[in-house]
Structure formats: structure tokens, C-alpha cells
Amino acid sequence: MLSSKVLKRLEGILGQERVKSAPEDLLAYSYDGYLQESLPGAVVFPRTTEEVSAVMKLASAEKVPVTPRGAGTNLSGGSIPVPEGIVVCLTRMNRILEIDERNRLAVAEAGVINGDLQKAVEARGLTYPPDPSSQFISTLGGNVAENAGGLKCLKYGTTRDYLLALEVVLASGEVITTGSRTAKNVTGYDLTRLLCGSEGTLGIITKITVRLLPKPESKRALQAIFPDLGQAGETVARIMGAGITPSIMELMDQGITGAVEDFMHLGLPRDAEAILLIEVDGRQEMVEKEVAQVAELCSAGGASEVKVARSDEENEQIWLARRSVFGALARLSPTTFSEDTTVPVSQLPLMLRKFPEIARRHNVRIAVVAHAGDGNIHPCLSFDERDREEMARVERAAQEIVAESLALGGTLSGEHGIGLSKARFLPMEFDPTTLQIMAQIKRAFDPLGILSPNSFLSQHLAASR
Amino acid sequence: MPSDSSLESVHNCIKCGLCLAACPIYRQVLEETASPRGKVQLLKGLRQDRLEPSPYLEEIASRCLLCHSCAAVCPSGMEVGHLIVGLRSEMVKSFGLEWKKRLAFRHLLSPGGRFGTAIQGARILTPLMPPWIKVAGISLSHLPPLPTTPLHRQYPEKIAPPGGRVRASVAFFPGCMIDYVYPEIGSSLISLLQALGIEVIIPRDLACCGTPLFISGEEEILARNLQHNLEKLGSLPAKIVLTACASCGHTLKKEYPYLMREWGKDSSLAEEVGAKIQDVSVFLQREEGLGEMLGPLPTTLTYHDPCHLAKAEGVRTEPRQLLRSIPELNFVEMAEADACCGGGGSFQFYFPQTSQAIASLKLNHIREVGADIVATGCPACRFRLSTALDREDSGIRVVHTVQILDEARGRRKR
Numbered sequence: 001m002l003s004s005k006v007l008k009r010l011e012g013i014l015g016q017e018r019v020k021s022a023p024e025d026l027l028a029y030s031y032d033g034y035l036q037e038s039l040p041g042a043v044v045f046p047r048t049t050e051e052v053s054a055v056m057k058l059a060s061a062e063k064v065p066v067t068p069r070g071a072g073t074n075l076s077g078g079s080i081p082v083p084e085g086i087v088v089c090l091t092r093m094n095r096i097l098e099i100d101e102r103n104r105l106a107v108a109e110a111g112v113i114n115g116d117l118q119k120a121v122e123a124r125g126l127t128y129p130p131d132p133s134s135q136f137i138s139t140l141g142g143n144v145a146e147n148a149g150g151l152k153c154l155k156y157g158t159t160r161d162y163l164l165a166l167e168v169v170l171a172s173g174e175v176i177t178t179g180s181r182t183a184k185n186v187t188g189y190d191l192t193r194l195l196c197g198s199e200g201t202l203g204i205i206t207k208i209t210v211r212l213l214p215k216p217e218s219k220r221a222l223q224a225i226f227p228d229l230g231q232a233g234e235t236v237a238r239i240m241g242a243g244i245t246p247s248i249m250e251l252m253d254q255g256i257t258g259a260v261e262d263f264m265h266l267g268l269p270r271d272a273e274a275i276l277l278i279e280v281d282g283r284q285e286m287v288e289k290e291v292a293q294v295a296e297l298c299s300a301g302g303a304s305e306v307k308v309a310r311s312d313e314e315n316e317q318i319w320l321a322r323r324s325v326f327g328a329l330a331r332l333s334p335t336t337f338s339e340d341t342t343v344p345v346s347q348l349p350l351m352l353r354k355f356p357e358i359a360r361r362h363n364v365r366i367a368v369v370a371h372a373g374d375g376n377i378h379p380c381l382s383f384d385e386r387d388r389e390e391m392a393r394v395e396r397a398a399q400e401i402v403a404e405s406l407a408l409g410g411t412l413s414g415e416h417g418i419g420l421s422k423a424r425f426l427p428m429e430f431d432p433t434t435l436q437i438m439a440q441i442k443r444a445f446d447p448l449g450i451l452s453p454n455s456f457l458s459q460h461l462a463a464s465r
Numbered sequence: 466m467p468s469d470s471s472l473e474s475v476h477n478c479i480k481c482g483l484c485l486a487a488c489p490i491y492r493q494v495l496e497e498t499a500s501p502r503g504k505v506q507l508l509k510g511l512r513q514d515r516l517e518p519s520p521y522l523e524e525i526a527s528r529c530l531l532c533h534s535c536a537a538v539c540p541s542g543m544e545v546g547h548l549i550v551g552l553r554s555e556m557v558k559s560f561g562l563e564w565k566k567r568l569a570f571r572h573l574l575s576p577g578g579r580f581g582t583a584i585q586g587a588r589i590l591t592p593l594m595p596p597w598i599k600v601a602g603i604s605l606s607h608l609p610p611l612p613t614t615p616l617h618r619q620y621p622e623k624i625a626p627p628g629g630r631v632r633a634s635v636a637f638f639p640g641c642m643i644d645y646v647y648p649e650i651g652s653s654l655i656s657l658l659q660a661l662g663i664e665v666i667i668p669r670d671l672a673c674c675g676t677p678l679f680i681s682g683e684e685e686i687l688a689r690n691l692q693h694n695l696e697k698l699g700s701l702p703a704k705i706v707l708t709a710c711a712s713c714g715h716t717l718k719k720e721y722p723y724l725m726r727e728w729g730k731d732s733s734l735a736e737e738v739g740a741k742i743q744d745v746s747v748f749l750q751r752e753e754g755l756g757e758m759l760g761p762l763p764t765t766l767t768y769h770d771p772c773h774l775a776k777a778e779g780v781r782t783e784p785r786q787l788l789r790s791i792p793e794l795n796f797v798e799m800a801e802a803d804a805c806c807g808g809g810g811s812f813q814f815y816f817p818q819t820s821q822a823i824a825s826l827k828l829n830h831i832r833e834v835g836a837d838i839v840a841t842g843c844p845a846c847r848f849r850l851s852t853a854l855d856r857e858d859s860g861i862r863v864v865h866t867v868q869i870l871d872e873a874r875g876r877r878k879r
């Protein structure tokens with residue numbers, strides 16, 4: 001239990017109603033979208049930056065660990081608390097403060113749901129592109145802390161590419177602001193981008209200023225069926241090489257297609273090794289031209305069938321297959337873990353070939369869906385976490401995926417983060433000096449090490465002390 | 466109640482959090498314990514002895530509308546509603562039913578219960594109450610005027626169409642809300658069926674379908690209601706039993722067979738009865754003669770999908786097609802037409818603030834499309850929507866789909 005003195009003082013800051021420590025509350029905040037669980041000592045719901053600051057001052061004085069959290073959709077375990085720590089849940093800081101059309105920016109509190117911001121800016125003819133699949137519930141604060149991606153990253157980039165400024169509460173309780181409202185800014189170190197993807201280790205993000213784009217006039221999807229997986233991967237690289245940038249380019253392998261067919265019966269060919277789903281957006285005339293070009297490249301690249309949507313309904317129909325992937329996989333087994341390895345696009349065909357081998361070697365089930373255009377691959381492992389022997393095989397397969405991807409010039413994680421899920425693999429990607437610098441950055445922001453102690457850096461901080 | 470083996474499905478929750486976005490209560494409360502994922506994880510904790518039953522857990526379990534919104538988006542296809550009922554029944558096992566519910570279930574809603582008498586008592590007493598006495602945050606003066614005679618006393622058991630030509634014969638299960646609170650919904654349905662030459666049978670001595678008992682985690686009286694109704698409905702010669710209450714319909718059609726299976730009993734009679742149950746909108750939509758009976762109704766109307774009709778039974782197009790077939794009626798689709806109205810049975814009485822906040826979202830969508838009338842397919846939604854709208858003196862009418870159809874029939878020039 002957290003000491004009653006700390007609980008009392010938390011209640012003094014926030015009022016009883018916004019400090020929870022009943023066993024039910026603690027259990028409900030012991031997890032996120034990752035596998036592990038750990039009970040905190042209290043959960044608090046601040047409404048203002050001042051309240052977050054007061055909580056952090058108290059936590060610093062008492063040296064109590066703090067884990068910031070939004071909606072808890074984190075896939076790498078970064079929002080799982082440490083025992084006896086405080087969860088600072090930001091869901092109630094959910095006001096959109098400003099939408100500025102002339103400067104094409106929006107300012108929102110950290111607890112605003114991504115989808116709510118999208119809706120608000122779209123009503124004014126603008127768009128906020130980052131679209132993680134959790135977009136209808138995940139918070140902007142969480143999106144920034146994890147540098148969330150999504151389907152449209154190929155053309156539009158990730159959360160990082162839309163950040164202009166942040167307001168951040170440090171571990172000490174001090175409040176800083178980074179960046180500015182300007183499109184250009186080279187003044188000093190780019191702390192905005194450093195905080196983005198810092199997984200809650202450097203500060204609690206409370207306010208976010210994002211860049212907006214005009215909403216694209218039109219969009220059009222196509223579906224291309226490839227008997228050969230390698231040719232599908234090659235076609236992705238060729239489309240990129242042809243100077244066309246689709247907004248979305250997704251690949252589903254045979255395992256995924258089979259699972260989707262079992263679940264949805266959409267009539268997709270089970271014998272095809274890969275299906276590419278591609279969307280082009282922009283001005284109407286450009287979209288028409290580019291979609292025809294992409295269709296041609298697919299046919300020339302070995303597609304046995306190319307279907308271009310002719311209406312919004314057909315567009316939706318094409319995306320239905322992709323949207324059903326998660327549901328189809330979740331039904332295969334009690335536990336599903338989506339890996340997140342990423343390789344340079346040109347290495348995609350080679351990497352895709354590795355998964356069936358790895359699956360066979362470790363006797364695990366791996367189905368692959370990929371944001372093919374940006375090389376971000378989600379090999380999905382299906383298992384039952386209660387089966388320890390199977391868990392061990394899954395673990396070995398995951399390690400091999402990481403090793404293969406790094407050998408091809410890839411990275412551990414494209415968009416899900418490191419958190420608890422991949423911390424042990426960090427030394428495979430970073431040399432000791434790099435890890436040392438990261439530990440020093442962490443200490444500069446949080447000398448007591450109370451923020452997100454369950455983070456990707458925890459082992460390396462302990463080692464370098 | 467879900468069996469032990471059904472409750473094992475808590476382990477299929479992958480904790481993705483997609484249900485949080487769909488849950489009307491989480492969207493208001495913004496706390497994990499209010500979410501479907503949170504409740505499933507708490508049930509898992511309870512079953513793993515990591516958590517003990519507590520009054521707080523009981524409160525958490527009761528904070529659910531059973532609107533099926535979460536189940537509709539769950540990638541693992543979990544029957545979240547059944548799990549929450551399972552959690553509630555665990556609480557009932559530990560603490561018993563709350564006294565108000567125990568009294569109401571035993572004396573009012575059990576077979577031969579006195580719900581009708583209670584309504585008559587309320588009808589007489591309500592006008593005598595001071596306005597500060599509120600139910601669900603609603604002043605009693607805003608409650609609907611209660612009828613003097615329940616539906617089943619207004620009609621004989623068998624209602625033949627005028628002229629004696631019987632094209633077909635159907636039974637009608639009115640349910641407590643239509644029988645005792647909104648008998649005019651039943652009257653509208655009966656007059657439509659009569660005009661279509663269809664004989665209607667309202668079986669005597671039906672018991673409450675059991676929805677309030679089921680969703681409270683009560684089992685004993687529920688089993689009696691279920692047995693009673695299955696015998697009554699099973700012995701009817703009619704091949705079709707109509708319902709105009711989405712909740713009654715869903716319970717009779719799907720939950721009866723489900724419960725029999727979970728109780729390890731023979732479910733064949735329940736399946737057989739379930740196959741006879743049909744929502745009025747599905748039935749009427751197939752009646753070809755209906756269209757030409759309808760006269761012009763120049764008004765702007767929108768439709769609210771009851772959760773137990775749209776999400777639980779997949780009935781979405783039929784009511785809309787019926788409403789669109791009314792001449793000169795301007796049918797407008799509101800945003801999020803299938804979002805819950807916030808009723809959830811006794812939820813609105815136990816959590817009036819949350820219920821009102823959810824209802825307000827619905828009212829905004831209704832106002833946005835400029836509707837004069839909201840039609841819906843469930844008396845419980847009608848109750849929640851009209852108490853919310855009346856509170857604002859909006860002048861917007863809430864009706865059941867069959868009422869507006871009957872109104873249009875009355876406008877037909879003869």
C-alpha cells in the first residue's frame with residue numbers, strides 16, 4: 001500500500017473523488033494493451049496542469065514512482081505501473097482548446113481522444129493525419145508519448161511530424177513548454193521531438209499543439225491479388241520507385257487472408273500468397289491518374305487480379321478486409337501479440353520470406369499484416385498465455401524476428417514502442433555509448449528516476465549507475 | 466446465468482481497449498472501472514481470487530446499460546453483456562439482491578405478480594406528490610401519464626378483424642411496459658393488424674419476460690418466469706408471436722434458449738418458441754397491403770435504434786423502410802442513430818446523472834436534424850427519451866414506429 005500520508009496529501013490536491021485506491025480501482029489500472037500486469041498504489045485523475053504539477057512535487061518529495069497513462073491502449077506495456085506507484089490518468093484533461101485555421105494548428109489537452117480531434121478539425125475542412133488503429137479511444141498525450149503511427153504514415157508520417165509545441169510537467173513538478181506555434185523553429189535542441197516517443201520517461205505531457213493539413217478532396221482504393229509473396233513485396237518497392245506516394249499501402253499474407261475469410265467470408269482468394277490494399281488521395285484528377293498507374297504497376301508486377309473501387313461503398317468494401325484483421329486473429333486463440341518490426345522498404349520481400357521459416361522452426365502460428373509502404377510489419381503471434389511451454393516458444397520466435405530484422409537494417413519497433421515488451425532487445429540495436437547517452441538524458445529530466453520506472457530504459461539505468 | 470465454463474471466456478480478452486470507445490458510460494465517466502474491459506478484468510480477478518466481492522464491485526457491475534455496443538466491436542467476439550450479468554450474479558450470490566429489487570421482483574414481476582396494481586397505485590399517488598420528489602432526476606410530474614386500464618383488459622383474448630375475414634393469425638406478447646405503461650402502442654398495433662385482416666391473440670396470464678431479473682443477476686424468479694412463459698407461448702397454435710418491445714423480443718428470442726443451455730437444461734422448447742418471436746417491424750415490413758393504407762403525414766421524423774433491436778438482433782432496415790413508406794413524411798437520419806439512449810432498465814434510476822448525460826447526446830443529434838417526431842421500436846427507449854425531452858419542454862414527440870404507422874393509416878382518404 002501507498003502510505004496513508006501520501007494518499008491523504010493526494011486527496012488534499014485533487015479531492016477524494018479523484019484519488020482512487022480501492023482494490024477494484026488498482027486492479028483496473030494494473031494493465032494496458034500488453035500482456036503483463038502490476039498493481040499500482042493509487043490512481044489519480046487531474047484536471048489541470050497545476051494539479052499534475054502538484055502531484056509530481058509530492059511524488060518527488062516522497063520519492064514515489066509515477067506512471068502517466070491515457071486510455072491504456074499501449075501495446076508495449078509502457079503504461080503498466082510499478083507496484084505501489086501512482087498512476088496519473090489524464091483522461092479527464094480532455095478539452096480541445098483551440099483550432100486555428102489561419103495558422104493551421106490545433107491546441108489540445110493531453111486527454112483529448114485522437115478521433116475527437118479529427119472530427120473537430122474535419123468539420124472545418126482540415127485534417128490531423130496520424131491514425132493509429134486505437135484512434136477512436138487513445139489519447140493525444142499517449143499518441144505523443146509513444147509517437148503513434150497508423151495506416152497513413154507512408155504519405156503523411158507519424159505523430160512526430162505534426163508536433164509544433166508541448167507543455168510538459170517534469171518529475172520535479174516544474175512546468176516547461178517546448179517548441180512554438182511557428183512552422184519553422186531551429187532554436188536550441190528540439191525537445192519537442194525528444195519528448196515524442198519518450199514513453200513517459202522524461203515528463204508528463206499536458207498540452208499539445210499540432211499542425212493540421214487541408215482535408216484531401218478525394219480518395220480511391222484498390223485491391224491487388226498476388227499468387228507470389230515476393231512479387232507483391234517487389235511491386236511495393238516499384239510503386240515507391242515510380243514516384244507515386246499512395247496514402248496507404250497494406251499487405252496481408254496468406255495466413256491473414258485465411259483468418260479473415262474464416263471470420264468474414266468476403267470471398268478473398270485463400271490460395272493467394274499476398275493481397276495488397278492501396279489507397280491514393282488528393283485532388284480528384286490526380287487521384288484518378290495515380291490509381292490507374294498503381295493498378296498498371298500491380299498487373300505488370302504479377303498481380304492475378306486488380307480491383308479498383310468505383311464508389312465510396314466499394315472503397316469501404318476493400319478496407320473491410322483490412323479492418324477485420326484484428327478481429328479475425330483475436331478469434332484464433334486466447335492471446336494475440338502483434339510484433340512491430342520495421343525494415344527498409346526494399347528489404348520487405350526478403351523479410352516477409354523469413355516468417356514462415358521462423359514459425360516452422362519454433363512451432364508457432366505467425367500471420368503477417370504489414371504497412372508495406374513504410375516497411376512496418378506486424379507479424380501476429382497467436383497463442384494462449386496460460387500455456388508456459390507455448391509462451392517460451394513464442395518468446396524465442398519473437399527474438400529471432402528481431403535479430404533477422406536488425407540484420408536487414410531494420411529497427412525493433414516501428415510504432416508500438418519498446419516498453420516492457422522489447423527492453424531486453426535494446427542492446428541488439430544500440431551500442432553501449434548510445435544507451436549511456438539515453439540514460440544521461442533521462443537523468444537530466446528526472447534525476448530521481450521516479451517517472452515511468454517500468455520503462456524501456458530501466459535495466460540500462462540500473463546497469464549504468 | 467452464464468455457467469462456469471462460459472465465464473472462462475474472460476481469458477479471451479486481449480485488453481485492446483476498443484470497447485472503451487464504444488461504451489457510452491466510459492465516454493462519460495472516463496474511468497477504467499466504468500469500461501467493459503475493466504469489468505471483464507475485474508471478473509477475471511474475482512475468479513482468480515485476486516479480488517473479493519464488495520459493495521463497490523457491486524456498484525461497478527451495475528454501472529452497465531447492457532447495450533451490446535462493446536460486444537459489437539470486440540475483436541475477440543466476447544459476449545461482454547453475459548459476462549457482466551455473470552459478475553452481477555456473483556454479487557447477488559455474495560450479498561443477495563438489493564431490497565427494492567427483491568420486493569419488486571418477488572411481488573410485481575413474478576408469474577401472477579401485481580405490477581398492474583402497483584401501476585394503478587402510482588397513477589393515483591403521483592399527482593399527490595410534491596414536485597421535488599424525483600425519480601432518475603426526473604420530477605414525477607414529468608413521468609408519463611399512467612393508463613387506467615392495462616392493454617390486456619381493453620381487449621378480448623382473441624381479436625378478430627372486422628368483417629370476419631381472417632387472412633392470418635398472430636399472437637402478441639405485449640410485455641409489462643406496453644401492457645401497463647404505454648397500452649396505446651399495443652392499440653396502434655392491433656388496429657393496424659385488424660386493417661390488414663389479421664387476427665391477434667393476446668395470451669392471458671403471461672409473466673414478465675424476465676429482462677429486469679436477468680440483467681440484475683437474479684436467477685430463482687427468472688427461472689419461474691421463463692418456465693411459465695415457455696409453457697404459455699409453446700402451447701399457442703400461432704406460428705408467429707409479435708413483440709413491440711425490443712428488450713422483451715431479444716430476451717424471448719435469444720436469452721431464453723441461452724439460459725436453458727447455461728442451466729444445463731433441455732433448450733428445445735425455448736428454441737422452438739424463440740423461432741416464433743418476431744419484431745413488429747420485421748412482420749409489418751413484409752405485409753404488402755400496408756403501403757396503400759397509409760395517408761400523408763407531412764412532418765419531419767427521425768428514428769432511434771433500440772440497442773436490443775439493432776445491435777442485439779440486427780433489425781435496422783425494416784423500421785426505416787416502414788417509416789419511409791409514409792407519404793409526405795420527411796424521414797431524416799440522425800447521427801449515431803444506434804447510440805444508446807441511456808436508459809438501461811433501472812440504470813437510469815441508480816445513475817441518473819450519467820443516464821441524463823448520455824440521453825443529452827441523443828437529444829443533440831435529434832435536434833441537429835430538426836425532427837418534430839422521434840420514432841423508436843422499444844417502449845423503454847420511448848420512456849427514457851420522452852422523460853429527457855419533456856424535461857427540456859422541447860415539443861418533440863417520441864412515439865413507437867407502429868403508432869406513427871397507425872396515425873398515417875388514419876390520414877388515408879377513404
